[in-house]
Amino acid sequence: DVKVTQSSRYLVKRTGEKVFLECVQDMDHENMFWYRQDPGLGLRLIYFSYDVKMKEKGDIPEGYSVSREKKERFSLILESASTNQTSMYLCASTRLVQGVYEQYFGPGTRLTVT
Amino acid sequence: GENVEQHPSTLSVQEGDSAVIKCTYSDSASNYFPWYKQELGKGPQLIIDIRSNVGEKKDQRIAVTLNKTAKHFSLHITETQPEDSAVYFCAASKGQAGTALIFGKGTTLSVSS
Numbered sequence: 001d002v003k004v005t006q007s008s009r010y011l012v013k014r015t016g017e018k019v020f021l022e023c024v025q026d027m028d029h030e031n032m033f034w035y036r037q038d039p040g041l042g043l044r045l046i047y048f049s050y051d052v053k054m055k056e057k058g059d060i061p062e063g064y065s066v067s068r069e070k071k072e073r074f075s076l077i078l079e080s081a082s083t084n085q086t087s088m089y090l091c092a093s094t095r096l097v098q099g100v101y102e103q104y105f106g107p108g109t110r111l112t113v114t
Numbered sequence: 115g116e117n118v119e120q121h122p123s124t125l126s127v128q129e130g131d132s133a134v135i136k137c138t139y140s141d142s143a144s145n146y147f148p149w150y151k152q153e154l155g156k157g158p159q160l161i162i163d164i165r166s167n168v169g170e171k172k173d174q175r176i177a178v179t180l181n182k183t184a185k186h187f188s189l190h191i192t193e194t195q196p197e198d199s200a201v202y203f204c205a206a207s208k209g210q211a212g213t214a215l216i217f218g219k220g221t222t223l224s225v226s227s
Contacts (some may be wrong), residue, residue, distance in 0.1 A: 040219070100145070
């Protein structure tokens with residue numbers, strides 16, 4: 001069974017804090033993704049990684065960075081949290097099935113920045 | 115780049131009725147079209163997908179159709195039940211390594227009993 005876990009379900013941080021969101025998959029998936037989800041805006045891609053130490057910017061990378069030191073773990077970093085980063089953050093990883101990459105999501109982390 | 119439009123944004127049906135959600139995509143190179151269901155407080159769950167070499171796929175009460183010429187695909191849910199109430203997302207991609215899914219903005223389906 002495909003399983004993607006995220007370190008926290010709910011997180012409250014103060015403006016200016018450095019925030020780490022962790023995502024782990026134990027299925028040896030190569031590709032991992034970070035999205036944020038906001039009402040009316042759907043899912044927007046922040047960053048993704050297709051291999052260890054590799055990363056690609058998504059549609060909205062400003063204010064975020066990522067780290068992938070090991071294949072199973074993909075971290076999203078908010079260097080200095082701001083109130084406009086209050087959102088639901090979703091991690092995903094993909095597995096190859098019959099020639100295409102199926103994507104599976106974690107449960108999400110609801111981050112509130114006050 | 116790819117753009118995915120999804121309609122309607124909200125859909126209310128009576129239990130037992132059918133529900134249809136439609137999406138259009140712009141990149142003719144896209145070949146993989148998954149659908150996700152997101153229940154309140156949870157991450158999106160893959161419920162069905164279709165590849166570009168297939169016109170229709172069915173899994174119990176859920177079916178997806180694809181029209182490559184018109185570049186649109188649809189989700190059909192028959193005999194809806196209250197537990198079908200959720201937000202549904204369509205997506206499109208080229209299905210290759212290192213490529214991301216492009217999502218529609220979602221449809222909130224409400225099934226009343």
